[in-house]
Amino acid sequence: MEREEVQAVIFDWAGTTVDYGCFAPVHAFVETFRRRGIEITAEEAREPMGLAKIDHIQSILGMRRIKDVWNAAFGNEPNEKDAQALYRDFEATIFKVLKYHAKPIPGVVELVSQLRKQGIKIGSTTGYTREMIAVVAEEAEKWAYKPDSIVTSVEVPSGRPAPWMCLQTAINLQVYPLSKMVKVGDTVSDIEEGISAGMWTVGVLKGGSEIGLSEQEITNADPYQLQAKMRRAENRFLMAGADFVIDEIGDLLEIIDRINHRLIERKDSFIG
Structure with a gap:
């Protein structure tokens, strides 16, 4: 009889399982626009x-301030x-x-090990292309993080x-x-993706793009701020x-337990 429990977890990559603070894409976007003479903020x-x-x-280019700056620069x-x-x-x-932003976020490798002990499969989705994520995945594997599946946004009809x-x-x-x-995931679009698919959704704070701070910045930050x-x-x-919503990735185990409890309750309620 099939278990009334979580069978798989799908993680995002940058900001969720690797690249604490999600800095690789931020730096690349800022530098790309700077080369055109357009300064965008982090x-x-x-x-x-x-x-x-x-x-x-395209979303950045659609921002009103960026449109105005671009228009002033290029007419x-x-x-x-x-x-x-x-x-x-x-x-x-x-x-x-x-390759320099592929180190797993603290707690990820241990978390995945614990999930697998529960028989839970590990999937992943990403806004990176297959060529990009191949670089990240190869480096992450050296640190012992390797999901069972990787799907990129260019391999399906549309991304998040x-x-x-x-x-x-x-x-x-x-x-x-x-x-x-x-x-x-660590972004609103991750949550929207999961909701669209009819899955449970969990947002991660520390290490993610919504917070946007490095480990050292979080350690040194004023606790109230x-x-x-x-x-x-x-x-x-x-x-x-x-x-x-969890403070950090290692907190997911407790959430899985809570979801499992709800799944069992849901089944019992349906049977009753």
Whole structure:
């Protein structure tokens, strides 16, 4: 008889399982625009985080301030041709830094080991292309992190917030119903992706893009300011519909227990 428990967890990559603070894409986006003479802030670079990278660039170009700056610099608002040119530059830039931002976030390797002991499969989705994530995955494996499945946004009809990467992961892992799968990520688009797929959703704060701080910055931060920042990020996740929000990735084990309890209750209620 099939267990009424979580069967699989789908993790995001940068900011969730590797690259504490999600800095590789931020640096690449900022540098890509700077080469065109357009200065964007780290906050602007982070705002669309989680999307497919071409969608991310188009989202930045759609920001009112960026449109105005671009228009002042080039005499017209950015168009699709500009977006494609920026994306090519972004690819060249990020490939230079990916391998240096692939170390697993503290607690990830231990968490995955514990999940596997419970018979839970490990999937992953990403806004990186297959070529990009191949670099990250190769480095992460050296640190003992290797998910059972990797699905990228360019291998499905569309990336986040659409459900396709999660659905393809379910196929790859041969897990159903989707109510027995959990999507974990550090961005609002991760949560939206999981909701679209009908899965449980969990937002992660420390190490993620919504907080956007390095380990050292979190250690050195004023505790009251850090808590305020974390609660604002938590509210964004909850407003997006997240089922749970955790301070750090290692807290997921407790959430899995809570979901399992709810799944069993749901079944008992249905039978009753």
